[in-house]
Amino acid sequence: xxxxxxxxxxxxxxxxxxxxxxxxxxxxxxxxxxxxxxxxxxxxxxxxxxxxxxxxxxxxxxxxxxxxxxxxxxxxxxxxxxxxxxxxxxxxxxxxxxxxxxxxxxxxxxxxxxxxxxxxxxxxxxxxxxxxxxxxxxxxxxxxxxxxxxxxxxxxxxxxxxxxxxxxxxxxxxxxxxxxxxxxxxxxxxxxxxxxxxxxxxxxxxxxxxxxxxxxxxxxxxxxxxxxxxxxxxxxxxxxxxxxxxxxxxxxxxxxxxxxxxxxxxxxxxxxxxxxxxxxxxxxxxxxxxxxxxxxxxxxxxxxxxxxxx
Amino acid sequence: xxxxxxxxxxxxxxxxxxxxxxxxxxxxxxxxxxxxxxxxxxxxxxxxxxxxxxxxxxxxxxxxxxxxxxxxxxxxxxxxxxxxxxxxxxxxxxxxxxxxxxxxxxxxxxxxxxxxxxxxxxxxxxxxxxxxxxxxxxxxxxxxxxxxxxxxxxxxxxxxxxxxxxxxxxxxxxxxxxxxxxxxxxxxxxxxxxxxxxxxxxxxxxxxxxxxxxxxxxxxxxxxxxxxxxxxxxxxxxxxxxxxxxxxxxxxxxxxxxxxxxxxxxxxxxxxxxxxxxxxxxxxxxxxxxxxxxxxxxxxxxxxxxxxxxxxxxxxxxxxxxxxxxxxxxxxxxxxxxxx
Numbered sequence: 001x002x003x004x005x006x007x008x009x010x011x012x013x014x015x016x017x018x019x020x021x022x023x024x025x026x027x028x029x030x031x032x033x034x035x036x037x038x039x040x041x042x043x044x045x046x047x048x049x050x051x052x053x054x055x056x057x058x059x060x061x062x063x064x065x066x067x068x069x070x071x072x073x074x075x076x077x078x079x080x081x082x083x084x085x086x087x088x089x090x091x092x093x094x095x096x097x098x099x100x101x102x103x104x105x106x107x108x109x110x111x112x113x114x115x116x117x118x119x120x121x122x123x124x125x126x127x128x129x130x131x132x133x134x135x136x137x138x139x140x141x142x143x144x145x146x147x148x149x150x151x152x153x154x155x156x157x158x159x160x161x162x163x164x165x166x167x168x169x170x171x172x173x174x175x176x177x178x179x180x181x182x183x184x185x186x187x188x189x190x191x192x193x194x195x196x197x198x199x200x201x202x203x204x205x206x207x208x209x210x211x212x213x214x215x216x217x218x219x220x221x222x223x224x225x226x227x228x229x230x231x232x233x234x235x236x237x238x239x240x241x242x243x244x245x246x247x248x249x250x251x252x253x254x255x256x257x258x259x260x261x262x263x264x265x266x267x268x269x270x271x272x273x274x275x276x277x278x279x280x281x282x283x284x285x286x287x288x289x290x291x292x293x294x295x296x297x298x299x300x301x302x303x304x305x306x307x308x309x310x
Numbered sequence: 311x312x313x314x315x316x317x318x319x320x321x322x323x324x325x326x327x328x329x330x331x332x333x334x335x336x337x338x339x340x341x342x343x344x345x346x347x348x349x350x351x352x353x354x355x356x357x358x359x360x361x362x363x364x365x366x367x368x369x370x371x372x373x374x375x376x377x378x379x380x381x382x383x384x385x386x387x388x389x390x391x392x393x394x395x396x397x398x399x400x401x402x403x404x405x406x407x408x409x410x411x412x413x414x415x416x417x418x419x420x421x422x423x424x425x426x427x428x429x430x431x432x433x434x435x436x437x438x439x440x441x442x443x444x445x446x447x448x449x450x451x452x453x454x455x456x457x458x459x460x461x462x463x464x465x466x467x468x469x470x471x472x473x474x475x476x477x478x479x480x481x482x483x484x485x486x487x488x489x490x491x492x493x494x495x496x497x498x499x500x501x502x503x504x505x506x507x508x509x510x511x512x513x514x515x516x517x518x519x520x521x522x523x524x525x526x527x528x529x530x531x532x533x534x535x536x537x538x539x540x541x542x543x544x545x546x547x548x549x550x551x552x553x554x555x556x557x558x559x560x561x562x563x564x565x566x567x568x569x570x571x572x573x574x575x576x577x578x579x580x581x582x583x584x585x586x587x588x589x590x591x592x593x594x595x596x597x598x599x600x601x602x603x604x605x606x607x608x609x610x611x612x613x614x615x616x617x618x619x620x621x622x623x624x625x626x627x628x629x630x631x632x633x634x635x636x637x638x639x640x641x642x643x644x645x646x647x648x649x650x
Contacts, residue, residue: 011424038421038422038511038514039422040422040423040424041421041422041423045418045421045423048418049418049419049423049429049432052415052418052432052433052496053429053432053433056432056433056435056436056496057432057435059436059439059444059447059448059451059492060435060439060447062447062450062451062457063447063450066450074455075455078455078456078457078460079457124342124343124346125343127339127340127342128339128340128342128343130339131335131336131337131339131340132340135332135335135336135339136336137333137336137337140336143340143344147343150347150351152549152612152615153351153355153608154549154553154607154608154611155553156553156582156585156604156607156608157354157355157358157604157605157607157608158350158351158354158355158358158604159354159585159589159600159604160354160358160361160589160597160600160601160604161353161354161355161357161358161360161361161601162350162354163368163589163590163597164357164361164597165353165354165357180350181346181349181350183342183346184342184343184346185343186343186347189340189343212328214328214331215331215332215335215336216331216335219339240437240438243440244440244441244442246440246441246442246555246556246559247555247556247582247586250559250586250590251586251589251590259440260440260441260442260443260556263440263442263443263446263560264442264559264560264570266446267446274450274453274455277446278446278447278450281443281446281447284440284443285439285440285443285444288438288439288440289435289438289439291438292431292434292435292438296427296431296434297427297431299431299434299437299438300427300430300431300434300500303434303497303500303501303504304430304500304501304503304504305504
């Protein structure tokens with residue numbers, strides 16, 4: 001294979017590697033990635049992709065633009081400006097320092113709930129997944145089918161009784177009502193089971209058993225490390241899901257808020273001042289977007305690995 | 311007692327312990343899930359029957375046993391039927407364009423692109439925007455000073471109304487469907503892309519040699535190959551799409567600003583929003599009736615899920631009867647794609 005061809009298939013890094021090997025007189029071991037076969041597409045493809053990308057990002061851009069305007073500018077023109085300006089920061093500061101909406105407290109609540117729920121979900125799901133994937137016990141298949149079947153139950157069916165239960169526990173308007181019911185879910189168990197079935201060879205478990213390790217020890221030293229990639233993806237999805245959750249918090253929270261509940265509050269606090277409202281929306285959408293820049297690759301891999309909506 | 315017997319006893323004890331360990335541990339490890347499901351999944355569902363059969367006020371608690379009165383009350387509410395119609399209308403308006411767009415985007419992405427990950431991340435951006443936030447953004451886009459209404463007024467459409475999208479029933483459904491399309495299209499495109507990548511490349515090569523064009527290849531190879539994934543996506547979108555709440559609640563600036571009740575004439579009232587208003591709204595605390603709505607709603611979801619499943623399967627088998635071998639191959643491929 002010639003180096004230009006290699007570059008065309010796999011990009012400049014592969015070409016450099018091939019040139020280095022050729023300079024040393026060694027054979028080029030070239031294996032294109034599984035999804036890098038076929039000819040490079042032409043500019044039309046990239047033009048279409050750019051349109052899709054603009055459509056994905058435009059609503060956020062529009063939010064930043066409105067957030068950096070003033071209310072009079074918005075009433076005069078649909079697109080008050082083309083680029084976000086310094087006014088955005090002033091508006092955001094006005095939001096953060098407003099006493100009607102306790103922004104920092106809500107952000108802290110959101111973080112606490114999402115972190116605790118993600119950590120617990122990953123731990124308990126890996127535990128159950130290890131058991132379903134690799135341990136033998138009576139009634140295993142039936143129980144596993146049952147777990148998957150629970151996925152189709154609409155959560156709204158339990159909302160009214162759950163509210164009554166939370167009332168009995170004294171958890172109305174407390175974070176416990178958001179955290180305790182979602183410590184472990186069927187989706188996580190299903191996800192970890194499927195992954196561990198593939199990723200954990202029986203030989204390893206047998207070897208551990210022969211060496212006299214207890215089941216717990218086997219889980220801790222062998223299953224957990226093997227589950228790490230899937231666990232990271234599951235944590236990511238659980239975090240995003242918890243962060244965006246709106247229905248259940250609307251039902252059980254009163255004075256306490258999480259970030260999604262702050263958004264409808266904005267329109268009450270700043271009646272018809274769309275510039276301020278939109279800067280608040282932008283501020284609340286921002287943290288996850290910043291995280292997405294760093295973790296997006298993993299999220300993409302997770303969706304493509306067949307992530308089902310949790 | 312000699313030391314020998316003590317030693318044998320200890321061996322026996324540890325062997326018993328490890329046998330017990332192997333027997334009990336598996337059940338112990340799955341118990342957190344089943345415990346949690348029993349308390350927060352199964353019990354509420356059973357309890358929901360009890361609540362639905364009683365007069366139950368959110369503040370006063372349990373009242374008299376009323377039998378099926380809550381159900382008849384709900385079924386006699388025009389708002390309940392309006393909500394069902396709206397939910398269905400929004401669902402159809404969002405599902406069809408979403409599927410078509412997702413398929414096209416996936417087909418474009420399924421090439422040997424430069425900076426693959428960048429483009430894939432790009433289509434997933436809407437997925438990490440809080441649904442409530444995107445609802446707020448789009449209610450601005452479709453609002454009086456937004457991007458669409460001034461244009462419509464220029465063209466002389468709905469010029470008698472300030473904000474037609476908050477007034478006209480069909481237009482409000484279009485706006486809410488747009489939010490759902492924005493959020494889920496990229497996500498589903500990536501799921502389709504994962505399925506498309508399991509299609510062997512030499513099939514396309516063979517088709518090219520046979521003189522099939524791009525479009526022909528797409529309809530004769532790609533679509534049949536990812537059929538199981540399409541059924542799966544339609545099913546998940548049905549279950550999720552009928553539960554639309556966030557967007558409808560925030561569309562007119564819920565909370566203390568707007569009413570968040572689904573419009574002055576229930577134009578965009580959805581079933582879950584109706585349940586919310588009944589049980590937890592600002593003026594009503596009808597928990598018994600809300601529980602009845604929950605049951606009716608669950609029945610609707612199960613009905614549509616099954617209907618969808620059979621319709622999609624019928625469509626996918628009637629268009630071109632695939633041979634048993636190709637069906638099996640498709641199944642194998644889809645399984646591979648899902649567990650990879």
